[in-house]
Amino acid sequence: MQLKSLKDGLFFHVKSIKSGIQPTIFSSNQLIHLYAKNGFLHEADKLFDEMPYRNVFTWNTIIAAHVKNHNLTRVEVLFNSSPRKDLVTYNSMLSGYVNIDGYEVNALRLFVEMQYSRPVIGIDEFTITTMLNLVAKLAVPSLGMQLHSYMVKSGSVSSGFSVSSLIDMYSKCGFFQETCQLFGEGHGELDLASKNAMVAACCREGEVELGLNVFWLEPELNDTVSWNTMISGFERNGFFKDSLKLFVYMVEKRVRINEHTFSSVLSACSGMRSVKLGKEVHARVLKEGFNTNPYITSGIVDVYCKCGYMEYAELANAVFGSENTFSVTSLILGYSYTGNMAKARWLFDSLAEKNSVVWTALFSGYMKSRQCEEVFMLLKELVVKETYVLDALILISVLGACAIRSSLDPGKEIHSYILRTGIEMDKKLMSSIIDMYSKCGNITYAERIFKEVMKRDKVLYNVMIAGYAHHGHEDEAINAFNEMLGRDVRPDAATFVALMSACRHVGSVELGEKFLHSMTIDHDLTPETDHYACMVDLYGRANQLEKAVLLMRNIPIEPDPVIWGAFLNACKINGNMGLAREAEDNLLRIEGDTGARYIQLANVYAAEGNWNEMRRVMEKMKRKNVKKLAGCSWVYTENGVSVFTSGDTSHARSESIYSTLACLTTEIDHIALE
DNA sequence: TCACCCAAGA
The missing domain is CATH 1.25.40 (Serine Threonine Protein Phosphatase 5, Tetratricopeptide repeat)
Structure with missing residues (x-):
């Protein structure tokens, strides 16, 4: 009797219990399958346990049920206690090992055992497609190619199952050419799974249009x-x-x-x-x-x-x-x-x-809010709690914190950790290391690593150009930019911020103007806040306040506090208090609750000896009840980090620190006098 | 009774 649906099965089961007639092994096997298929694994198990006689089909059915349910412990127990195993039993066990994470090595061992143990179990198309799945999961193309050769030799390469599995395997191993070739070869009649695997392969490769074309081939199949x-x-x-x-x-x-x-x-x-x-x-x-x-x-x-x-x-x-x-x-x-x-x-x-993704999430969160100390502390916590090799993305966060804090030593430690553990140096990681070295003051190291990379992408160039700019190496920055253009790497807005900042450091107004113009005309990029702020600052430093004023009047976007801050600084350098007042109104309108801005303004007036204006700003700040966080310096020692603010005496060794400082100051004064 | 193609967080 054929039990087609769960309803059929339940009806039959109830009837057999009521009548007391033991169903045949065949019917019980079908019932087990039906129960398992519909999610009633417990009922399937119960029936299996109650059966007085079982055949190899019975064992295979219950094993398959637990494989589908990802209950590998139970699968292994059943597999080991099964009195007679055939190829299907082995294939099911193999499928369990392949599809459940962490058992991939067991799958490989079982595959070898199937071929070489005595008596030989052998392999068939089911085995091969299951193994292709494993190859795709682990991305080990060499094994995939061996399986492919075996399929060609044994003549099993033409079925839909084989082709779709091969397409999937080659695509997931990164062999897109081979994927296309396989799909092209079987073009006589289109197999749906192969077609779907091909669409997926195109999308994986980023060839979405090609994927869409395949999708619309014989769309009625979809x-x-x-x-x-x-x-x-x-x-x-x-x-x-x-x-x-x-x-x-x-x-x-x-x-x-x-x-x-x-x-x-x-x-x-x-x-x-x-x-x-x-x-x-x-x-x-x-x-x-x-x-x-x-x-x-x-x-x-x-x-x-x-x-x-x-x-x-x-x-x-x-x-x-x-x-x-x-x-x-x-x-x-x-x-x-x-x-x-x-x-x-x-x-x-x-x-x-906690997996590595969730650790990474927290790391990047602390980085986003620039809580560098938290990043370092989290790293310590991670190293103690977890044993695995640190994820590249976590290292990128830590390197970022080193760059912000100018902490060269921890940065170097991370770099050597990467070299020691053999973590793959992708471009993101490389850029972070270069950025760290350059922001920590070691442009030579940054440059050395940069030059070791043959395939340089946009981010890598941007980081290096910014590094050169930061260190006042204008010519090197421009050379790197020219090399970038020569290699057909398209610059972006960040490239021009770096270039213009190089000009700012050496005061090249003309060159800065040229870059601002060129980014729009030659590279179809729209200047943003940073570009304008950079240009205003450049004019200010070059004592060309009138040009800064002209630019401020013509900026097509609403100037933000960064631009107004740059303009204020330009006014300070050029001693123009009238314009500073204008900047003040705009700055405090946008950023009236930021203490640092009031201090910046007060300093502008103080530099001119305009004490009344300074007092006015400070009183304004007091009325608004805003505070400015004290600026601080810090030193890394063996015992951790020591933070100092102006006039700070909280450190345990503050007396000896101040006396050392006094000695150093005296020495510097002597040198200055000489 | 076993095998193919599609899904998540950095």
Whole structure:
């Protein structure tokens, strides 16, 4: 008897219990399969345990059920106690090892055992496709190619399963040419899974248009997977609107939507930072009952976090219940973005297990709010608590903190850690190291590392040009820029900030003007705040206040405090108090609650000996009740960091520090007199 | 009874 549906099965099961007639092994096997398929694993297990006789099919069915449920401990127990194992038993076990993270080595061992143990189990097409999956997951093309050769030799390369698995494997190993070739060879009749794998491969390669063309080949074939692949392909390449448009079209065409669809659509909403669309999708998810899928619930939380709606995000997370690390990570990032690091830290501490992504999230949060000490402390905590090799993105955060703090020694330690552990030096990491060395005052090291990189990208050039600028090496900055153009690396707005800042350091007004002009005319870039502020500063330092005034009048964007601050400084250098007053009005209008601005203004008047004006500004500041954080210096010693503010006597050894300082000052005075 | 293609947080 054939039991087709769960209803059939239940009916049959009840009948057999009532009648007391033991079902045949064949029927019981079918029942186990039906129960497991419909999520009733407990019932499947119970039936399996109660069976007086079992055959190899019985064992294979229950093993497969637990493989699908990712219960590997149970799978291994069953596999080892199974009295007779055939190729199917081995293939199921192999599939368990391949599809559950952390058992990849077991899969390789089992694969070898299947071929060489006595008696030989052998391998078949199922084994090969499962192994191709493993190759794709681990990205080890050499093994993939061996499997491919074996398939060619054994003549099993023509089935849809084989081709789609091969396409997927080559694509995930980064061999796009081979992927295209395989797809092209099988063009006589289009196999849906192979076509879907090809669409995915194109999107993975960033060839979205090509992917779309494949998607529209014989569109009547397309199933939910095809649509999902294309929707996610758009999303992952940043074409969020196209992703959502295709989703709408999918709904109109009445193609069945599943949990994968919603997951990608939610990512697109996050990418667009559209809370409106996010809410719409959220409503649809609730309506269609997908609100227990962890991919989807974390996706919803993420949309609200990315859009800055932290209250909604918290609420959604609470409603969805059951701890979801992805949701919590999104929340940590959301709070980091809004500068609420206390809340971010609280959430971080609430996680029982912390993976490298969540550590990275906290690191980047502290970096974003420039809490460098917290970055260093977190690093200490991480090294104590976790044993794994530090993630490149974490190191980038720490290097950033070193750069801000001008802490060369910790920076060097990180650099040697990278060399020691053999972490792959990608361009981002390389740029961070170069930036760290240059900001910590060691331009020679920065340059040496830069010159070792053959394939230099935009960020790498920008960092190096900024480094040269920072150290007053105008010619080197311009040479690097010319080399960049010669290598067809397109400059961006940051390149010109670096170049103009090089001009600022050496006072080359003409060159600065040339760059400002050239970025618009030759490179189709729009000057932003930093460019104008840089130019105003350049004019100021070159005693060309009239040009600064002219530029201020013609800046096409609303000048922000950075530009006004630069202009104020220009007024100070050129001793023009009338214009300084104008800058003051504008500055305090925008930044009336920033203590540092009042002090800057007071200093402008003080430099001119205009004590009345200075007093007026200080009184204004007092009335507004704003404070300025004291500027400080710091020194790294073996015992940690010591911070000093002006007139500070809080340090335990402050007496000896001050007497050393007095000696040094006397010596400097002597040198100056000589 | 086992195998292919689509989903999340830096």
